[in-house]
Amino acid sequence: MARLIETDRKRRLAFTTRRRGLLDKARQLAVLCGVAVTVVCTDPEGGALTVMETEEGVPALMDNERKRGLAFRNRRRGLLEKAEQLAALCGAQVAVVCADPWGGAPTVMETEAGVLARAY
Structure with a gap:
């Protein structure tokens, strides 16, 4: 299990880099598979809020259903x-x-249940 980075400076730098990577992963998933993805996160101090939402119904780049799945x-x-x-x-x-690309229940992941929903 990963542990919290102790130094504030290193933690802020890691946050900036990793947030960019997370948003890139979300965009790739949305474009390749044609699904809507929303990512919400706060900075380590609990201040700035980042929200990234892709459009629903974007056509998938992968036509083969099996490969797309x-x-x-x-x-x-x-x-x-x-x-x-x-x-x-x-x-x-x-x-x-x-x-879910097949119309099922969406995947929902939150680091601490309800914290972001209550705060914003």
Whole structure:
């Protein structure tokens, strides 16, 4: 399990870098698989709020249903792992909502249940 980065300067730098990586992963998932993805996170001090939302109904770049399903599962797992690492290493609050490409229940991940929803 990843531990919180002790030094404030290193934690802020890691947050900036990892947040960018998390948002890139979310965009890639949305574009390749044609699903809506929303990412919400606060900085380590609980101040600035980052919200990234992709459009629903964007056509997927991958036409093959089987390959798209495999890519969706793998990329969703990678996105959620990145979100958990950002929260653990940097002390940020992170929430991810990812639509299911087959119309099922969306995947919802929040580092501390309800914290972001209550705060914002």
